[in-house]
Structures are given as C-alpha cells and as structure tokens.
Amino acid sequence: MKKAKSLAIGRWISRPDLKWVVSERSEIHEDEEIVTSQDVEKFYIFIETEGRQAGRPPISTLLQNIWNWKMKKSPLPVQNLSGKEKQRSCGKEALVKLLRWNFGHPDFRGNQLEAIQAVLSGRDCFCLMPTGGGKSMCFQIPALAKTGIVLVISPLIALMENQVTALKEKGIAADFLSSTQTSQLKNKIHEDLDSGQPTIRLLYVTPELIATSGFMSRLKRIHSRGLLNLIAVDEAHCISSWGHDFRPSYRKLSSLRNHLQDVPILALTATAVPKVQKDVIDSLNLQNPLVLKSSFNRSNIYYEVRYKDLLDDTYADLCDVLKSAGDVCAIVYCLERTTCDDLSTHLSKNGISCAAYHAGLNNKLRSSVLDDWLCSKLQVVVATVAFGKDVRIVCHFNIPKSMEAFYQESGRAGRDQLPSRSLLYYGVDDRKRMEFILSIAENKKLQSSNSQQGSSKKSMSDFNLMVEYCEGYGCRRKKILESFGEQVSASLCKKSCDACKHPNLVTKYLEELTAAIAVRQRHGFSKILMSSSADAIENERFSEFWNRDDEASGSEEDISDSDDGFEVAKSVSRSKFSKTSGINEKMELLQRAEENYYQNKAHDKKANKPDKNAISTMLRESSKQRLLDALKQAHQRLGDLKVDCEASSTILENECFKKYGKSGKSFYYSQVASRIRWLSTTSSAAEIANQIGTSITTSPSVNITHKEEASPIMASTALHDEGGKEEKEVIGELQRGKIESVKPLPLQMQTKLPPIPSFSQFVNRSKSKEIQQSEEKEPLSTLPKKRMRLQ
Numbered sequence: 207m208k209k210a211k212s213l214a215i216g217r218w219i220s221r222p223d224l225k226w227v228v229s230e231r232s233e234i235h236e237d238e239e240i241v242t243s244q245d246v247e248k249f250y251i252f253i254e255t256e257g258r259q260a261g262r263p264p265i266s267t268l269l270q271n272i273w274n275w276k277m278k279k280s281p282l283p284v285q286n287l288s289g290k291e292k293q294r295s296c297g298k299e300a301l302v303k304l305l306r307w308n309f310g311h312p313d314f315r316g317n318q319l320e321a322i323q324a325v326l327s328g329r330d331c332f333c334l335m336p337t338g339g340g341k342s343m344c345f346q347i348p349a350l351a352k353t354g355i356v357l358v359i360s361p362l363i364a365l366m367e368n369q370v371t372a373l374k375e376k377g378i379a380a381d382f383l384s385s386t387q388t389s390q391l392k393n394k395i396h397e398d399l400d401s402g403q404p405t406i407r408l409l410y411v412t413p414e415l416i417a418t419s420g421f422m423s424r425l426k427r428i429h430s431r432g433l434l435n436l437i438a439v440d441e442a443h444c445i446s447s448w449g450h451d452f453r454p455s456y457r458k459l460s461s462l463r464n465h466l467q468d469v470p471i472l473a474l475t476a477t478a479v480p481k482v483q484k485d486v487i488d489s490l491n492l493q494n495p496l497v498l499k500s501s502f503n504r505s506n507i508y509y510e511v512r513y514k515d516l517l518d519d520t521y522a523d524l525c526d527v528l529k530s531a532g533d534v535c536a537i538v539y540c541l542e543r544t545t546c547d548d549l550s551t552h553l554s555k556n557g558i559s560c561a562a563y564h565a566g567l568n569n570k571l572r573s574s575v576l577d578d579w580l581c582s583k584l585q586v587v588v589a590t591v592a593f594g595k596d597v598r599i600v601c602h603f604n605i606p607k608s609m610e611a612f613y614q615e616s617g618r619a620g621r622d623q624l625p626s627r628s629l630l631y632y633g634v635d636d637r638k639r640m641e642f643i644l645s646i647a648e649n650k651k652l653q654s655s656n657s658q659q660g661s662s663k664k665s666m667s668d669f670n671l672m673v674e675y676c677e678g679y680g681c682r683r684k685k686i687l688e689s690f691g692e693q694v695s696a697s698l699c700k701k702s703c704d705a706c707k708h709p710n711l712v713t714k715y716l717e718e719l720t721a722a723i724a725v726r727q728r729h730g731f732s733k734i735l736m737s738s739s740a741d742a743i744e745n746e747r748f749s750e751f752w753n754r755d756d757e758a759s760g761s762e763e764d765i766s767d768s769d770d771g772f773e774v775a776k777s778v779s780r781s782k783f784s785k786t787s788g789i790n791e792k793m794e795l796l797q798r799a800e801e802n803y804y805q806n807k808a809h810d811k812k813a814n815k816p817d818k819n820a821i822s823t824m825l826r827e828s829s830k831q832r833l834l835d836a837l838k839q840a841h842q843r844l845g846d847l848k849v850d851c852e853a854s855s856t857i858l859e860n861e862c863f864k865k866y867g868k869s870g871k872s873f874y875y876s877q878v879a880s881r882i883r884w885l886s887t888t889s890s891a892a893e894i895a896n897q898i899g900t901s902i903t904t905s906p907s908v909n910i911t912h913k914e915e916a917s918p919i920m921a922s923t924a925l926h927d928e929g930g931k932e933e934k935e936v937i938g939e940l941q942r943g944k945i946e947s948v949k950p951l952p953l954q955m956q957t958k959l960p961p962i963p964s965f966s967q968f969v970n971r972s973k974s975k976e977i978q979q980s981e982e983k984e985p986l987s988t989l990p991k992k993r994m995r996l997q
C-alpha cells in the first residue's frame with residue numbers, strides 16, 4: 207500500500223459520513239494510507255466527499271480546522287541558528303517556508319521578501335506599501351527567522367491589540383505593553399524581557415513608552431545580550447509634521463539610532479508623499495536604507511461618493527446601503543463621538559447589528575465591542591478611530607481632513623484583496639465644518655509655535671484635495687493616486703469608481719449639488735454648523751491617530767482612556783440605552799459613575815486641579831447649534847412645528863445646562879444628546895411644541911410681538927429659578943435684539959417646561975419609548991423616496 211503524506215485528516219462533526227483530508231498532494235487514492243507529517247513544503251486540500259458534494263463545510267471552516275490542528279501539534283519552527291545556517295535562514299526558500307507554515311500564505315507579495323531580507327541582513331529599510339499590502343509581514347517573518355526580539359512601534363493600542371491577538375492565535379509569542387494591561391501582566395512581560403532567554407518574539411509598544419528612560423535602559427540591556435533583532439516603526443508617517451497624522455511622540459524615535467546603533471530599523475507606511483518619505487528617513491536617521499515603494503492603487507476597492515445635500519435622509523440611505531450589502535462587515539467613520547453614538551443608535555433601531563467605538567468609551571466597553579466585532583457578533587462599527595479587521599465596506603459619514611487620512615481609513619476595506627467598497631457621504635455643511643476646524647486648529651498651532659508657519663496652508667490644501675475628490679468631475683481613483691504623486695491614466699480604474707461607472711449620473715449629481723448650494727446661499731443658509739464642532743476642536747480628535755496634548759508630558763499611552771466614572775456614564779447614557787437588556791447593570795454603572803464623579807471632583811478641588819470637565823462657552827454654543835439643527839430637521843420632517851427654532855434651541859440648551867451644568871461635561875452632554883435623539887426620532891410635532899412650552903394649537907394672534915416683552919416670558923419659563931448667568935445673558939441678548947432671528951415668543955412659554963428627567967427616569971423613559979417606537983416603527987419602504995440613487 208502506498209503512503210500519502212497528509213497534514214490532517216478528520217470527520218466533520220455535523221456530517222460524520224464525510225471525511226476531510228489535507229494532503230501535500232492534490233489527490234489521494236483510495237488505497238492510500240494517510241500518514242501525518244509536519245515537515246512538508248506545500249499542502250493541498252483534498253476533500254473526500256464520498257460521492258456527495260452537498261453538505262460540505264465551507265473552505266474557510268476547513269482551513270480553520272487545519273489551523274487548529276497544526277497549532278496544537280507543532281512547535282514554532284524557530285531555531286537558534288548560527289553561521290551558514292543563519293545565512294540559509296535568510297534565503298527565499300526558508301522564508302517562504304516560514305510564511306506558509308505560520309501564516310498559511312503560499313508566497314510573498316509585492317516587496318515583502320526584499321524588505322525582510324534587507325532587515326535580516328542588518329540593513330535599514332523604508333517600505334512604502336498600500337494599505338492592506340502586508341506590511342506587518344515584513345517584521346513578523348524576521349521575528350520568526352531569528353531568535354531574539356523584534357520591537358514594533360505602533361500608534362494605536364487598538365491596532366496593537368488586534369495584531370497581538372491574531373499572532374497569539376497562530377501560536378506566535380507576541381505581546382504589547384500599555385496602560386490597558388494590569389500591572390501584573392506588565393510585570394510578567396518585563397520579567398520575560400529581563401530574563402536571559404525571553405520567550406517573546408514580537409513586542410508591540412507605543413512611541414511614548416520608547417521615550418521613557420526606564421524602557422530605553424531595558425532595551426539597551428536586551429540589545430547588549432544580542433537579542434534585539436529589529437525595530438519596526440509602523441505607520442512611520444506619524445513622525446513627520448508634514449504627514450496627516452503627525453504625533454509629537456513619534457519625533458522622539460529619532461533617539462533610537464543613537465541609543466541602539468547597530469539595530470536595523472524598518473520604517474513602514476502606506477501614506478507618505480515624497481516630502482514625508484524624506485522626513486521619515488531623516489528623522490529616524492536611517493543609514494543607507496533600502497527604499498521600497500509600491501503603487502498606492504487599491505484595485506479591489508470601488509470608490510463612491512454620495513451627496514448628503516441631495517439625499518432626503520442620509521441616515522436612511524446608509525441603512526439601505528448596509529442592508530442591501532447583506533451580512534458583511536463594515537466600518538462607518540464619523541468625525542465626532544456624538545455622531546458615532548447617534549448614528550449607531552439609529553442603525554441599531556433599523557435592525558442593523560451595530561455599535562459605537564471611540565475613545566469616549568471606557569476600556570471594558572471598547573474591548574467588548576472589539577470582541578463582538580471580531581467574532582462577527584456585530585456587523586457594523588461606527589467609529590472615530592482605526593479599527594483593525596478585514597471589512598467589505600468602509601463608509602465615511604463625514605468628509606475626512608485629508609486624502610492621506612481618507613486613503614488610510616478607506617484602505618481598511620478589502621485588505622484580504624477581495625472586492626470591497628469605499629463610500630463617502632459628502633455634505634457642504636461637513637466641508638465648512640472641517641474648514642472651520644482646520645483653521646482653528648492651525649491658528650492654535652501658530653499661536654503656540656512659530657515653527658509651524660505654513661502648515662496652516664498645508665492642511666487646508668490637503669483638505670482641498672479631498673473636496674476636489676468629492677466635488678470634482680472625473681475618475682476618483684485617479685484623483686487618489688495623483689494626490690500621492692502617481693501619474694496614471696483613467697483606464698486603470700476599469701470602471702471601479704462611481705464617476706467611471708456612471709459618469710452621466712455623477713455629472714448630474716454634481717450639477718444638482720451646485721444648484722442646491724446656490725439655493726441655500728440665496729436663502730441665507732450659509733451659516734453652517736460651525737460651532738457644532740467645538741468639541742472636536744477642543745479635543746482635536748478628528749484624525750485616526752489623533753495628536754494628544756499630553757504627549758509632551760511623557761505619558762506612555764496614546765488613546766487609552768481613563769476608566770473613570772465619566773466614561774462609564776457617557777458610554778452608558780449615549781450608546782447603550784438602545785439595548786433593553788441589562789438595564790439594571792447599566793443603572794448601577796451610572797450610579798457608580800456619578801459617585802466616582804463627585805469623589806473625583808472633591809479630590810480635584812482639594813488638589814486645586816483645573817476642572818477638565820468644565821463646560822466651555824464653545825461647547826454650549828456647539829450644543830445649541832446641534833439642537834437647532836435637530837429642530838430644523840424635525841421641522842422639515844414633521845411640517846410646521848410652530849415654534850421658533852432659534853429660541854427653542856436656546857431654551858433646550860439652557861435647560862440641560864441648568865440641570866446638569868454643575869455635574870460636568872459628560873452629564874451635560876448626554877442630556878443634550880438625549881434631546882437631539884428625541885427631536886430626531888419623535889413623530890409628533892405637537893409633542894415637540896409641548897415640550898418646548900408652546901402648543902401647536904395656539905392661535906398666532908396670542909403671540910407676543912414686542913421684543914421688550916420677551917424678558918418676562920423667558921423669566922417665567924424654565925429659566926425662572928437659579929437660572930444663573932447664562933440664562934440672563936440670553937435674556938439680555940434677546941432684549942438687546944442680539945439674537946437676530948428670534949421671533950416673537952408664544953404666550954404658552956409662560957407655562958413651566960417639563961422637568962428634565964433624572965438619570966434613572968431618563969433610562970426608564972428611553973427604555974419604554976424604545977419599545978413604543980419599535981411598535982410604531984414605519985417600514986423602511988415608507989421612507990421618503992430619495993433623489994439620489996447611484997446603483
């Protein structure tokens with residue numbers, strides 16, 4: 207009897223009559239005895255179906271089984287090599303073997319092999335590869351080819367976590383150091399590093415940690431024992447102030463070369479224009495580096511822009527897109543956390559399994575979202591930050607600040623090379639908002655440092671490329687590639703963008719957009735949402751790898767969030783109300799958050815610390831604007847609300863401030879958010895009018911018509927008691943006629959406004975409302991017909 211080497215053989219649990227076999231050959235004869243072997247160059251999958259095709263599990267399941275089997279049985283093929291053996295280990299054959307064995311990929315892609323061989327031979331390397339090109343492999347394979355440690359510097363904890371988890375699943379000893387870990391775990395890693403023979407092969411750290419003297423001494427000790435093989439700087443463009451995601455802490459990496467002179471450095475990025483490339487090479491002090499560049503083209507991504515100004519309801523449109531795509535994984539990027547929360551609530555209500563993910567959530571919630579998403583319990587994540595997983599659709603709900611940011615984020619789609627989609631919702635309001643944010647942020651920079659001169663213009667011109675991508679005619683792919691300095695012909699696109707696939711339609715939309723903008727300007731709608739971005743400006747959190755003011759303080763973390771009550775309260779109150787289950791648990795969290803808050807506040811007061819949760823005028827203005835927008839939308843949706851939107855937004859905001867202003871930003875903000883949610887979901891104009899203190903049935907004749915009379919009216923409404931300075935200012939402004947658009951207030955304003963609920967009432971009300979709403983919910987087909995349909 208012949209013997210065929212096989213890697214694995216088994217029976218399907220659900221179909222014991224079917225056998226699966228993985229063999230090094232493409233077929234196995236019936237009379238062959240199958241023996242297992244771990245040392246084969248290639249393997250084939252041979253599925254013995256005993257004459258039946260139906261019922262065979264998908265190949266992905268099959269591969270997973272093989273993987274599990276292999277991991278259980280085989281140790282890593284990493285050996286202590288020396289001399290000739292070492293040289294052989296850098297040879298293509300040995301490296302391909304490592305790739306197949308550990309990652310299951312048949313061969314290297316693009317410039318992977320060149321980069322790996324360069325760093326293994328001790329040479330510095332700058333590697334520019336498109337998103338999803340496989341940059342990680344360039345440092346993961348070297349980590350397996352030599353004993354010792356590869357240090358990986360990465361800007362985001364979420365990305366580090368993802369990669370480490372994936373590596374561990376493959377049986378590769380990887381870990382990361384961050385404040386999200388317990389000190390016990392950190393100590394364990396430190397002990398391993400300090401031991402003569404560390405087991406860790408890949409250690410992921412943040413740039414902030416590198417800058418600490420303690421960690422640098424530890425690295426030097428590892429190096430002195432000849433165990434530091436490579437330093438990989440992932441997302442290396444963050445080192446350049448010309449890059450779209452400049453992080454001051456990345457600058458500190460320039461000291462690496464001095465401290466660890468002969469350790470090769472590998473700089474990896476997907477988004478570096480020539481100026482940034484040079485900056486990266488100079489800043490890291492790379493010596494005679496091998497420079498490898500690949501095209502930025504992501505041929506498997508279909509690019510598309512949808513115009514918010516031409517859509518009746520952007521939320522509903524996004525719902526349709528996600529639903530019609532089937533059960534595929536998607537990320538929706540938003541500019542602000544509140545948008546994430548609102549959008550996520552909306553999508554969930556429409557039956558899409560979805561959650562928000564941003565730095566405003568505490569660690570526990572964030573990792574539970576991450577876990578749920580990674581194991582596909584969640585279909586969609588609405589995020590402000592990078593989220594590492596292969597996805598089919600990346601949607602930008604707001605225009606990103608630069609082509610580089612857009613390319614990086616949209617590039618998360620189709621990293622497995624399968625057809626995927628990038629969808630950007632473009633709105634003129636969003637454009638103006640971003641222009642405003644950029645100008646404020648750059649003014650701030652200019653004030654704090656003269657050396658930044660010129661960067662203001664730079665970020666604006668970066669943004670203009672993004673606007674041109676949306677508002678310009680012609681191939682979108684070409685625009686992306688040209689912004690990175692690649693000259694290509696439009697034929698490269700092969701109709702894989704909306705402008706190439708539906709040129710006439712896109713032209714028509716652009717013409718309609720121009721007309722819509724002109725109409726808006728004629729009707730005085732040009733003052734758009736400026737202040738609503740105040741929170742984004744305050745935090746400067748509009749980038750994937752946002753800058754942190756506290757980096758200068760030597761903090762070793764990037765986006766890890768404090769675990770304080772605020773974050774718990776915020777996350778519970780904002781995004782989790784939609785889930786009816788576990789409400790008691792959430793209430794407990796909320797109460798704990800409140801307790802924590804007051805304890806912390808007392809502590810801060812003692813320590814004379816500035817209250818970071820104080821509510822700024824800018825935030826209040828932003829809230830008013832958001833409320834105003836919600837009112838206007840409700841006005842459009844429900845017909846004439848018979849309330850003055852401007853005045854009503856002021857009143858609603860004042861209410862939130864009066865009740866929760868003293869409790870801090872988070873509580874205040876969640877109140878504002880709940881008001882906005884209510885305005886955007888309620889189906890009754892009368893309810894809104896009621897809540898604001900007026901009645902839809904009121905005859906206009908009873909309205910007060912003189913501005914002077916506004917004062918007593920305002921004073922007798924919700925602003926009556928300890929209303930405070932802010933309210934007085936509003937009244938004063940009303941009296942002075944500063945708030946131009948305030949129309950006469952109806953008499954019913956004299957009635958006291960319904961009180962803002964306590965948190966428990968709020969939770970319970972949200973709960974019962976949700977049940978009611980789900981009962982009343984209109985079927986999707988009754989939504990207003992959209993004007994814009996691209997496919």
Ligand SMILES: Nc1ncnc2c1ncn2[C@@H]1O[C@H](COP(=O)(O)OP(=O)(O)OP(=O)(O)O)[C@@H](O)[C@H]1O
Pocket residue numbers: 311312313314315318335336337338339340341342343475476596617618621622
């Ligand atoms: N040689 C290869 N053959 C097939 N697939 C590969 C190969 N190398 C990497 N991949 C796969 O490509 C995907 C993207 O890899 P990776 O995360 O390293 O990309 P990246 O270049 O770092 O992208 P990003 O810029 O988004 O971080 C992963 O799923 C990885 O397993």
Ligand SMILES: [Mg+2]
Pocket residue numbers: 341342440
């Ligand atoms: Mg990467």
